[in-house]
Amino acid sequence: HGFVVLESLYPPEDIVPLEAEAARFLQSPQQGFIPQPLRAGRTEGHVAFGAPWASDWLVKHDLVLEVSAKYLRNMLAAGRTQDEQQWGLVQWLTSGADLDWFLMPEWGPKPGELLEHPPSGCSDVGTAEDAGAFFGRISLIRTPPGSEPQKPHRDINFPGPMAQLTAQVALTQLHANNGPLAYSPASHRMSTPGFEVVANPPLGSVVLYDSFCEHRGIEHHGSHDRFALYYEFETRGVFSGYTPTHFGPESGTHMLAFRMAVNPALRRWVPREAA
Numbered sequence: 001h002g003f004v005v006l007e008s009l010y011p012p013e014d015i016v017p018l019e020a021e022a023a024r025f026l027q028s029p030q031q032g033f034i035p036q037p038l039r040a041g042r043t044e045g046h047v048a049f050g051a052p053w054a055s056d057w058l059v060k061h062d063l064v065l066e067v068s069a070k071y072l073r074n075m076l077a078a079g080r081t082q083d084e085q086q087w088g089l090v091q092w093l094t095s096g097a098d099l100d101w102f103l104m105p106e107w108g109p110k111p112g113e114l115l116e117h118p119p120s121g122c123s124d125v126g127t128a129e130d131a132g133a134f135f136g137r138i139s140l141i142r143t144p145p146g147s148e149p150q151k152p153h154r155d156i157n158f159p160g161p162m163a164q165l166t167a168q169v170a171l172t173q174l175h176a177n178n179g180p181l182a183y184s185p186a187s188h189r190m191s192t193p194g195f196e197v198v199a200n201p202p203l204g205s206v207v208l209y210d211s212f213c214e215h216r217g218i219e220h221h222g223s224h225d226r227f228a229l230y231y232e233f234e235t236r237g238v239f240s241g242y243t244p245t246h247f248g249p250e251s252g253t254h255m256l257a258f259r260m261a262v263n264p265a266l267r268r269w270v271p272r273e274a275a
Contacts, residue, residue, distance in 0.1 A: 002161070002188035002213030003199070006063060010169075010204040018052060019171040022140045022227040032250025040217060041147040046139050046247035047229075049257035053138065058169070059231060059258070060265045067208060068165050068233040069269035072133035074102040076159035077122070077237035079115030085158040092160060097189045102162055114237070123164075123238040125259065132274040135262040136164065136232035137242065137255050143179035143227075147220040152184065155211035156238055161188040164211035164234040171227040174200040179220035181207070187214035231258075233266065
């Protein structure tokens, strides 16, 4: 489907205090951090490395790490130009859009300068010698009352599916009318089902979705801000447009701290043939 709901992964009483902490962090000036406007009235900001956001129970849950490590196998972006990635996606589509296509050796990392030094805006996770999943970045998103619905979109276009996986941890209980996300099932395989699935799991749940899966934020008709934590796992070279200082001059340092903390646990789950 391009997404999965891990229901009640955390005790809800552990999540409840994080909502107030998220509000404080995004709505009060934080030295070195600059929240940025997001689609349709939302606000996004990178979090600081430290309690509570860097807690092992929150960002190093074994089930989340295992699913992410075993799913992210698309290395098409590693060492390739956008034109090369586009041509690869054309071949993937014309061959039937099977996800196993990306596992063929000829579409693995391409040696060269782009693999050694990914351009600005492209993911520099891992090294040129390492394939598979790595921790990307982590942020909070605030959806205020009255927010308009987002247009359907994909968080990434290249290199297609299985390259970036996003974990959504709702800090406010989601309802159908307070700005949850709606997903188009199987759109990561270019299917068009004609309907959406709106994910409103219980507090303490995690929604994992392929960033190539089409989705959108629903309008917020409630009366209170809705907060959610998002963190990403990705392969090397994926273009997102984000730079290390996108969320402020200190955000890159904290991003690297999260990577150093999470990657050892994550990499234990990466299949040997992918690593």
